[in-house]
Amino acid sequence: MTRPKPIAVSLGDPAGVGPELIAEAWLRLESERLPPFFVTGGASVLTAAAARRAIAVPVIRIEHEAEAHEAFSSGLPVLGHDDAEYRPGEPDESGARLAIASLTRAAALTVEGAASAVVTGPIAKSHLARYGFTQPGQTEFVADASGTPREDAVMMLAGPSLRTVPLTVHAALADVPGLLSIALIVRRVRIVAASLMRDFGLVQPRIAVTGLNPHAGEDGRMGWEERDVIGPALALLRDEGLAVTGPHPADALFAAHERGGYDVAVCMYHDQALIPIKTLDFDQGVNVTLGLPIVRTSPDHGTAFGIAGSGKASAGATIAALRMAGQCSEHRAKR
Numbered sequence: 019m020t021r022p023k024p025i026a027v028s029l030g031d032p033a034g035v036g037p038e039l040i041a042e043a044w045l046r047l048e049s050e051r052l053p054p055f056f057v058t059g060g061a062s063v064l065t066a067a068a069a070r071r072a073i074a075v076p077v078i079r080i081e082h083e084a085e086a087h088e089a090f091s092s093g094l095p096v097l098g099h100d101d102a103e104y105r106p107g108e109p110d111e112s113g114a115r116l117a118i119a120s121l122t123r124a125a126a127l128t129v130e131g132a133a134s135a136v137v138t139g140p141i142a143k144s145h146l147a148r149y150g151f152t153q154p155g156q157t158e159f160v161a162d163a164s165g166t167p168r169e170d171a172v173m174m175l176a177g178p179s180l181r182t183v184p185l186t187v188h189a190a191l192a193d194v195p196g197l198l199s200i201a202l203i204v205r206r207v208r209i210v211a212a213s214l215m216r217d218f219g220l221v222q223p224r225i226a227v228t229g230l231n232p233h234a235g236e237d238g239r240m241g242w243e244e245r246d247v248i249g250p251a252l253a254l255l256r257d258e259g260l261a262v263t264g265p266h267p268a269d270a271l272f273a274a275h276e277r278g279g280y281d282v283a284v285c286m287y288h289d290q291a292l293i294p295i296k297t298l299d300f301d302q303g304v305n306v307t308l309g310l311p312i313v314r315t316s317p318d319h320g321t322a323f324g325i326a327g328s329g330k331a332s333a334g335a336t337i338a339a340l341r342m343a344g345q346c347s348e349h350r351a352k353r
């Protein structure tokens with residue numbers, strides 16, 4: 019049997035918590051039973067970040083991704099020579115350029131099949147935008163890199179307590195009602211259903227869809243989107259045989275007694291989906307992009323510049339992202 023390819027990990031912004039958490043994940047590879055991975059660039063950043071965190075993580079430079087498997091048991095494999103100075107909490111131009119280069123290479127290696135999945139370290143979008151990062155986020159970046167229409171790259175947040183999908187993502191709240199349409203909901207919910215089957219092994223995913231307005235519109239008294247947009251979209255999806263319920267009032271859907279009734283909650287906007295997951299599962303929350311020809315996950319937290327280098331950041335979400343990337347790749351390989 020051929021062994022699976024290693025996972026390509028992008029560094030994230032070197033001034034953020036990404037590098038120290040990747041190093042910590044490598045340190046715990048046996049206790050956490052992590053699949054083999056390598057980092058694209060940032061060898062001296064990773065060495066310095068591990069030292070600052072007072073953890074013993076030998077960094078092993080590799081010239082080719084095929085060397086990652088052998089290196090992995092002795093140290094953290096780092097591919098290539100892209101690098102920067104380690105200045106935690108002080109994002110700068112060279113760090114931004116390294117983050118972009120690392121992401122670009124990790125995604126490209128995954129698209130060409132040299133890596134089984136890409137796990138992206140956290141970046142600060144507004145900071146990187148000053149240095150040539152043109153996409154709204156890494157979700158759109160990996161969509162473009164893998165030749166996927168951006169509308170088909172669907173963000174899902176997954177933790178031990180629940181999974182959520184924001185149908186609209188990095189949009190101003192005032193723009194959300196105008197962005198919602200029957201076509202968007204149908205297209206994205208179909209992708210959610212197909213991905214939960216392909217990447218997570220669910221046979222018939224149970225999909226709960228929220229309303230947009232308080233009380234899911236209260237029969238049109240508090241908004242019309244449920245009646246005119248969300249409801250008709252869900253009727254179409256049910257006609258296709260998908261196990262879709264809603265529109266549900268969003269305020270109660272995440273209560274413990276409700277969560278057992280669905281496999282994923284599809285939400286209308288960013289905070290509706292992210293607040294419950296970050297409240298319940300912050301330390302194990304994974305951001306996974308559905309609908310791609312490749313597997314991509316990420317810890318769901320950001321760069322946390324304020325605590326970078328302090329040793330306070332938890333590696334739980336990074337470890338969960340690595341583990342989930344390995345599991346999704348295994349599910350795909352079995353199909």
Ligand SMILES: NC(=O)C1=CN([C@@H]2O[C@H](COP(=O)(O)OP(=O)(O)OC[C@H]3O[C@@H](n4cnc5c(N)ncnc54)[C@H](O)[C@@H]3O)[C@@H](O)[C@H]2O)C=CC1
Nearest residue numbers: 139140141142143316317318319320321322325330331332
């Ligand atoms: N996957 C990614 O690339 C993401 C990137 N971001 C970016 O990160 C930047 C900062 O965003 P914020 O909203 O401040 O979110 P953040 O996640 O960086 O920080 C929010 C709070 O959580 C804490 N925190 C974050 N990670 C932690 C960890 N591993 N352990 C313990 N505490 C942790 C921080 O100290 C802060 O108090 C933004 O520029 C945003 O674009 C935000 C979310 C995801």
Ligand SMILES: NCC(=O)COP(=O)(O)O
Nearest residue numbers: 154155156157158305316
């Ligand atoms: N709030 C989630 C987030 O910002 C992650 O976005 P992306 O960079 O993974 O697209």
